[in-house]
Amino acid sequence: MNQFDIAFIRLVNQHIAGTRLTTPKEIVAWMGAMQAQDYPMAKWAIGVRLPGSTDKSIETAIDNADILRTHLLRPTWHFVAAEDVYWLLELTASQIKAAQSSRDKVLELTEAVYTKSNTIIEKALSTGGHLTREELVTELQKAGITTDQNRASHLFVRAELEKIICSGAIRKGKPTYALLSERVRKTSELTKEEALAELARRYFISRFPATLRDFTWWSGLPARAAYHALELVKSHFNPETIDGRTYWLTHNFTISQSSRIYAFLLPTYDEFIISYSDRSASIPAELESHMKEISDRGVFRPIVVVNGQVAGIWKRTINKDTMIVEIQPFAQVDQSIKNLIYQAAKQYAYFLGKKLDAKQ
Secondary structure: OOHHHHHHHHHHHOOOOOOOOOOHHHHHHHHOOEEOOOHHHHHHHHHOOOOOOOHHHHHHHHHOOOEEEEEEOOOEEEEEEHHHHHHHHHHHHHHHHHHHHHHHHHOOOOHHHHHHHHHHHHHHHHHHOOEOHHHHHHHHHHOOOOOOOOHHHHHHHHHHHOOOEEEOOOEOOEOOEEEHHHHOOOOOOOOHHHHHHHHHHHHHHHHOOEOHHHHHHHHOOOHHHHHHHHHHHHHHEEEEEEOOEEEEEEOOOOOOOOOOOOEEEEOOOOHHHHOOOOOOOOOOHHHHHHHHHHEEOOEEOOEEEEOOEEEEEEEEEEOOOEEEEEEEEOOOOOHHHHHHHHHHHHHHHHHHOOEEEEEO
């Protein structure tokens, strides 16, 4: 097995190159969690794994609380299946709080402030139903809580971590917050050992071949906890050394000998790239000169992927009835690949309910 094989296998396991799953909830549950700070693109991250889906069908799953958008793992937004939200928060909330503690001090966000803010937010949502960020900020300001300098974001994240709020239904195109207890019935909790094992199992089964270092990065767990999590489930996987690194794969896995070529337009922060600390399988050394186009200071741009290899970047312009997709390849591609990329762009246009105007 080589790096090219690793990249292609990941396409399959992440359900990008074919899927047997049929709903947004199934996709998100399979992945464990999916990074989602760019909301429109995050919906496409689900859609590209679910051929025939639409932006509206993803929003319906959010409205119905089949999937939620909240802060998990590392301190950023993630999509999560509703039945997984409680145990994932229980497992990862403390590490997110720790990551934000230094900034909390700068912003003078004490535990007393957080307690007051949580009370105000919970009361507002108890009486007002699903409310937008702006509506909740108004309630906080009425109570004398300062919300400038990104303080509001910290206050909302803390309320999420305390299992008070989560994403609500979309209202006139705007996301809202709602009470988690009203959106999702709390089920029996996992022990910490069970949660660690389940997180590791979800990660490696959906993203193999992957290393312990990859899992540690993605999960945000302390190194010792990530190591222990892998120890709990490694009997279900086989280690394989490739280029000096130990990768974990499921038992009896074989590489497909299919000669089919796949091309995809993947969104910003897609799990195909963001799931791994080492991205060299899909972004080989010869693309070093293009790294700032792919990712610059933590911002990941939408990428063109051909058979698991990053082949360029893309951007879109959405008009009333049409969508323009502009492709910027990193090297010359033949007409057959151009045709596949065009088909991928058509899939995205269908997802948004637009007619495609593709520029290459």
